[in-house]
Amino acid sequence: MASLRVLAFAGSLRKGSFNRALLRLAGEVAPKDMDLQSFDLASIPLYNGDVEAEGLPESVQQFRDQIRAADALLIVTPEYNYSIPGVLKNAIDWASRPPAQPFAGKPVAIMGAGGGLGTARSQYHLRQVCMSLDMHPLNKPEVLVRIAEAFEKNGTLKDEAVRAKVTDLLDALLAWTRRVRGEG
Secondary structure, eight states, X not given: OOOEEEEEEESXXXXXXXXXXXXXXXXXXXXXXXXXXXXXXXXXXOOOHHHHHHOOOHHHHHHHHHHHHOSEEEEEOOOBTTBOOHHHHHHHXXXXXXXXXXXXXXXXXXXXXXXXXXXXXXXXXXXXHXXXXXXXXXXXXXXXXXXXXXXXXXXXXXXXXXXXXXXHXXXXXXXXXXXXXXXX
């Protein structure tokens, strides 16, 4: 079977972000028949309807094009104030603008690193957003990483069980994408 294209992005802009570290880990453990590409949300401006009326910013158009070209998505989200971070919501809001929003029908896997509940609340909210955009969220396995247990302060992974969980998530996303597409 042909390699599946997965677009991955993290809802954190900080270079030393633990969620960006999870995204890099996903690139290391992606199955051989998965082409995982990442998009940096830093270039996407704050949503402004006046700007949109003049035409989509180039970075937004690139993001939309990459979503459209992908077979599936991987979203890595921190948790801010019990929900998804503004930078992630902003990027989704821009990309979902009509006409022909590119999220519809996309299989999506979600993971994140955070505090005590490991981003459980933000992932729940993100699933609601995904469903409203007609995406197909993968239900299991859940990857809810507790930063204090999984990473050294410098971002180095210290819990190898996280590597296994991310590997399992990507394997499940591959199978889920093929199932959603009617290939298996």
